[in-house]
Amino acid sequence: MSRQHASAALESIPCYSKRVGRRRFLCQLGAGAAVVAGSGFDVGGRQPTVAAAARRPQWDSRAVQSEFGLQEGLVYMNNGTLGPVPKRVIETATQAWKELELNPAGNGFGATLQMAEAVRKKAADYFGCDEEEIVIMPNTTQSMNTVAQGCHLATGDRVLTTDQEHPGGFRCWEYYEKRIGVEIDRVPIPTPPKSEAEIVDLLAAQMTPRTKIISVSHVTYTTGLRLPIAKISELADAHNCLLVVDGAQAPGALNINVRELNCDTYATSAHKWMLAPKGTGILYINKRAADRIDPLLLQDGNRFYTATSGTLNMPAVIGLGASIDFLTGIGKQRIEDWSMYLRQMLYDGFRAVPNTTIVSPESGPLASPIVSAGLESLSGGDVAGELKKQDIIVKVVKYGNRISTHLYNDERDVEKLLAAVKKLRA
Ligand SMILES: Cc1ncc(COP(=O)(O)O)c(C=O)c1O
Structure with missing residues (x-):
């Protein structure tokens, strides 16, 4: 593959393309942010609680989620084990592989x-x-x-x-x-x-x-x-x-x-x-x-x-x-803010579940987008197994279950998980 071909190959990939590259992706997010700022959540038209709205970073969940090819309906909250690869990244890698195999x-x-x-x-x-x-x-x-x-x-x-x-x-x-x-x-x-x-x-x-x-x-x-x-x-x-x-x-x-x-x-x-x-x-x-x-x-x-x-x-x-x-196109800090916003929602939600031990830090510099918690008298395996039946994927750890919140998750994911856990608890 000549240098010229290699550069053409890169240009054909959305991530690199001058036509549909970083600017457009950022524009998509920006447009979403305006929607969020004007009307609250972009998650099915429901209104956020006052506290959640105050903390919510500007973010267009749908634009971000459309970048991924996760199984329809799957609530994927085990990024700490393996993360999903954005579609445009798969295209880039596949294109590079095809080019490699030419010679x-x-x-x-x-x-x-x-x-x-x-x-x-x-x-x-x-x-x-x-x-x-x-x-x-x-x-x-x-x-x-x-x-x-x-x-x-x-x-x-x-x-x-x-x-x-x-x-x-x-x-x-x-x-x-x-x-x-x-x-x-x-x-x-x-x-x-x-x-x-x-x-x-x-x-x-x-x-x-x-x-x-x-x-x-x-x-x-x-x-x-x-x-x-x-x-x-x-x-x-x-x-x-x-x-x-x-x-x-x-x-x-x-x-x-x-x-x-x-x-x-x-x-x-x-x-x-x-x-x-x-x-x-x-x-x-x-x-x-x-x-x-x-x-x-x-x-x-x-x-x-x-x-x-x-x-x-x-x-x-x-x-x-x-x-x-x-x-970097979305922004390292914006991703952290979003993931931390969701983890806080998750943490606060777990606090309201009876007979549950949260082993992760409450908030502040010790916290990360991972929350682990154990439900008394239920093993981590039992809980993960029940959640899996509802297409919610979490990890089993020695304290119970570990839940990861990343940029492709949104409030609905957190709410679905919390509702499922509460039902299990009941
Ligand atoms: C803290 C930590 N270190 C190391 C590893 C191992 O990662 P890998 O299998 O990608 O080498 C993991 C995987 O979960 C991890 O959480």
């Missing part, structure tokens, strides 16, 4: 590879860092493994983490524990904690002179707790530790900036909240920490293709670039 080696080491490589810059802009600090990866787990392998820990070194980590973020440290006698300190985190300071104090109390790594989630997969990464970075700096962050549950949901978080590494699975094709992820390695993290995989640098990374899924990664365009 696999020619394009795979030519125009298609260049398009995939260009996604590093988009990811860097999205994360708020430099391109050289970005590695395109298949997921969070492999990014965490890569970082852990590159840290070259020795017997007796300690890793400080929490009891809320996902296996994808802690099995890498357990490997060292088993193989070479690295010690792991797992700090129990309250469900929920009272404040950011409480979390930092709990971690600080476990620091030792042998602690080399602090490895925590940005947002926990269990309860959606948002950890104060910037504050934890001060602790890491004071003890000359590396701060390794598992960000599987944050970018795409939250308006993140890795410089502000001030961590050494940050890994995410783009196939969750970033709505990118499955098997895509982003790893950030702060350049100040690069000489302390030297994994096998990155021996030849961070570029998309090197002799030590090998060939990867180019169409999917080109799709990741289109997902980033999609998210």
Whole structure:
């Protein structure tokens, strides 16, 4: 595929097209916003409660939902496991795949590879860092493994983490524990904690002179707790530790900036909240920490293709670039505001359900677009099974159920879920 053809291919895709691209999509949202501002919800003509209307960000749910191909009638609230890919992203990736297959080696080491490589810059802009600090990866787990392998820990070194980590973020440290006698300190985190300071104090109390790594989630997969990464970075700096962050549950949901978080590494699975094709992820390695993290995989640098990374899924990664365009086209902060508005509605709704324990933070800086709750005398599996019969998809976690609210959800989804839960409770 010639350079000219590659550019023509991009132009034919709505995400990139000058004719129907970002401007039109933003216009659609803008028009919707005016409707919302004038008449309340755009959800079937019902009027919002006064409190909900006051908090409601300007948002056109229908315009956003039309971008997705979710099964008709499905209330999808398990984005924390896997997110749906917007239709325009599927088109971009499919188009790139078709182009690749016209001349696999020619394009795979030519125009298609260049398009995939260009996604590093988009990811860097999205994360708020430099391109050289970005590695395109298949997921969070492999990014965490890569970082852990590159840290070259020795017997007796300690890793400080929490009891809320996902296996994808802690099995890498357990490997060292088993193989070479690295010690792991797992700090129990309250469900929920009272404040950011409480979390930092709990971690600080476990620091030792042998602690080399602090490895925590940005947002926990269990309860959606948002950890104060910037504050934890001060602790890491004071003890000359590396701060390794598992960000599987944050970018795409939250308006993140890795410089502000001030961590050494940050890994995410783009196939969750970033709505990118499955098997895509982003790893950030702060350049100040690069000489302390030297994994096998990155021996030849961070570029998309090197002799030590090998060939990867180019169409999917080109799709990741289109997902980033999609998210930034709407606005990172607008998406966070919308998702947080829905999560608050959900949280407040759960509070009114008797015999229910909510383990997620009430609101404020510790909260994220994930709410987890348990219904007394009903297992998470029972609840998820009953909800599934009504086409409502939630995740089972050890505390009960985890519910994710993202940009394609709206008030009707939250109300349908709450009504179903109340009925179950009754
Ligand atoms: C916090 C956290 N870390 C890591 C992972 C693993 O993600 P992946 O399978 O994409 O590597 C998950 C998946 O749910 C997660 O929630």
